[in-house]
Amino acid sequence: MSAAAGHALGLRGLTKxxxxxxxxxxxSLEIEQGEFVTLLGPSGSGKTTILMAIxxxxxxxxxAVLLxxxxxxxxxxxxxxxxxxxxxxxxxxxxxxxxxxAFPLRVRGMSRADRDAKVRAALDLVQLAQFSGRLPKQLSGGQQQRVALARALVFDPSLLLLDEPLSALDKKLRAELQEELKALHRRVGRTFINVTHDQEEALSMSDRIAILxxxxxxxxxxxxxLYERPRTRFVADFLGKSNFLEGTVRQPxxxxxxxxxxxxxxxxxxxxxxxxxxxxxxxxxxxPEKISLLAEGEAAxxxxxxxxxxxxxxxxxxxxRIATADxxxxxxxxxxxxxxVAPAEDLPVRLGWSADAAVPVEEDAA
Structure with missing residues (x-):
């Protein structure tokens, strides 16, 4: 199976x-050759519609969609x-x-010998060569996902499009497959475009994330x-968790x-x-992880x-969860x-954080 270079994709004023x-x-979005880009957003944000348009x-x-x-x-x-x-x-x-x-190769009219060689290479790539004679029902969910990946890659596609490919798996297996999918992306060198609503999945696998x-x-x-410098309240709140502090600027x-x-x-x-x-x-x-509980005598x-x-x-x-006066x-x-300290309800605590821990964000447009 050839490790073909990825292709660049451009979206220009896409509207549906x-x-x-x-x-x-x-x-509008530019995706470079060989990038792993994830379209991330809540249900109804348009991410799957964009993938289907691509x-x-x-x-x-x-x-327009440009390749x-x-x-x-x-x-x-x-x-x-x-x-x-x-x-x-x-x-x-x-x-x-x-x-x-082999199905995509049969549709393309490839000879049996060439098909067999490509299928072996694709199954080797996803480490499933020993299961070539099994039916899908005889495989685990993770193995079925890898078969689907092999089928999508076997004909040397220009791009690989992934529509929530890990959502049917349990949490532990999903984490394992995230690592495998990222490693697969590095090996084949193609452009991957992934759709998910799972923030951890997007953060762990992607070169870039487009939030919708x-x-x-x-x-x-x-x-x-995106995680460290979100521009808006929505991005800060959707990509991870955040506290929001609003006040009046003094002493710039x-x-x-x-x-x-x-x-x-x-x-x-x-x-x-x-x-x-x-x-x-x-x-x-x-x-939340940038806030510390201060020990006695400790300052921030x-x-x-x-x-x-x-x-x-x-x-x-x-x-x-901590209640504060202001x-x-x-x-x-x-x-x-x-x-x-050992946490306990109603325990008085002092919280501390550095000046660069909080970042200014914009309110979301109506």
Whole structure:
């Protein structure tokens, strides 16, 4: 099986309407050769409609799909040479593993000898050569998913499109398959476009993530960039969990300012760009894992007193809900092995975080 170079894909003003309902609203996105890009968003955000438009199963109302700069919008699915893995795998139950993988090659009229060689290579790639004679019902869910991947890759597609490929698996197996899929992407060198609503899956597998909401592209970037520097409340809240602090800007200075929230003043390092003007309102996103419980005598740039409302033991950490006078309820996630106190309901605590832990975000457009 050849490790062909990936192809670049471009979406230009992609829009899809169903009567008065706009499923996809003016989405433009560039996907580079060999990238693993995930379309991430809640149900109804437009991500699957975009994937179906890329595949050719949905005709856009406006806009274009470009492959290596060539407009392929009018082409039917069978002329696009894209591999696709569906949520339910869509394997033929009466065919063996080898016959399922060979099916796209039979449709293309490939000779038996060439088919057999390609099927062996594809099954080797997903480590299922020893199961070639089995039926799908004789395989586990993870093995069926790998058969579907082999079938989608066996004909050397220009792109591989993945529609929630891991959603039918249990949590442990899903984590294992995430690692395998990422390794497979590196080996074959093709462009992968994945659709999911699972934030952890998107963060762990993707080179870049495109976050969608109500049919619009909200923000696209590398996983670390989106998690650490979300632009909007929605991105901060959807990609992981976040506390939101809103107050009035005081004492702006190069690289930072003070935010007044009730009787509290919080130090904020806003990073590059112009400091907000004094007297304006600012909204901050503060990730729960960036909050510490301060031991007696310990200090931090920002300190707030509170009491524990509830807590949960997660193995590697404690998840806490903490009531504060000025900042309302805050959520904190602490490593359990080095917590300075044993969590208990109504326990008074001091919270601390650094000036660069919270980042300014914009309110979402109406």
């Amino acid at each position: 309407r169903y009567g008065d309902f706009i499923a996809v609203n003016d989405v 595949a050719g199963f949905v005709a856009p109302s406006e806009g 290596d700069g060539r407009d392929i919008t009018p082409l039917p699915p069978e002329k696009r040479n894209f591999g696709m893995v569906f949520q339910g795998y869509a394997l033929f139950p009466h065919m063996t593993v080898a016959e399922n993988v 909401n109500h049919g619009r592209l909200v923000q696209a970037g590398a996983p670390g960039e 200075a190069p690289g930072g300012f003070m935010l007044e929230v009730g009787a509290s003043r919080l130090a904020v390092a806003h990073g590059p760009g112009t400091a907000p003007s004094p007297g304006t309102r600012s909204l901050l996103s503060l990730r 740039e920002n300190q707030v007193e509170g009491r524990i409302l509830s807590w949960a033991y997660l193995g590697a950490g404690f998840a806490l 900042l309302g309820e805050l959520r904190a996630v602490l490593p359990s092995w080095k917590s300075p």
